Amino acid sequence: MSVIFITVLGVLSGAPRENKQQEGKWLKIYLIIKKMHAIGLKMKKFQRRTEDFVCEKCGRKVQGNGYTDHCSKCLWSKHVDINPGDRRASCKGMMEPVGIRKKGEKYIILYNCLNCGIRHRVTKAEEDDFEAIIMTSKKNF
Numbered sequence: 001m002s003v004i005f006i007t008v009l010g011v012l013s014g015a016p017r018e019n020k021q022q023e024g025k026w027l028k029i030y031l032i033i034k035k036m037h038a039i040g041l042k043m044k045k046f047q048r049r050t051e052d053f054v055c056e057k058c059g060r061k062v063q064g065n066g067y068t069d070h071c072s073k074c075l076w077s078k079h080v081d082i083n084p085g086d087r088r089a090s091c092k093g094m095m096e097p098v099g100i101r102k103k104g105e106k107y108i109i110l111y112n113c114l115n116c117g118i119r120h121r122v123t124k125a126e127e128d129d130f131e132a133i134i135m136t137s138k139k140n141f
């Protein structure tokens with residue numbers, strides 16, 4: 001009789017402990033999935049696209065390297081992205097380079113969309129024309 005009692009007690013006290021372990025396991029899996037989802041969202045915000053385009057301002061054929069979003073000769077850009085690389089903006093207005101800012105070792109090109117007036121900034125690309133950078137920096141508004 002007492003053996004049965006002890007067995008029942010053991011099962012009763014053992015069961016919750018096992019449940020807690022199970023819960024911990026599921027919580028870990030849940031957190032991993034949540035983390036992966038967050039990383040996925042971050043990657044979605046920056047889509048790499050390799051595409052060549054002809055500059056609508058100066059006619060230069062610009063070779064895209066996946067991050068190219070402006071003309072390397074005249075620096076003009078086009079309002080096509082909401083987040084970098086997504087090409088989801090419906091504006092499609094020409095974006096004028098209106099100034100240069102220095103940020104550490106990097107140069108940031110400031111843009112103003114002529115169609116909707118949105119302000120935008122991108123990091124200067126290595127192949128960007130230096131003369132154009134100087135000219136733009138003189139515009140600093």
Ligand SMILES: [Zn+2]
Pocket residue numbers: 055056057058059060071072073074075076
């Ligand atoms: Zn151009």
Ligand SMILES: [Zn+2]
Pocket residue numbers: 079091092093113114115116117118
């Ligand atoms: Zn625009």
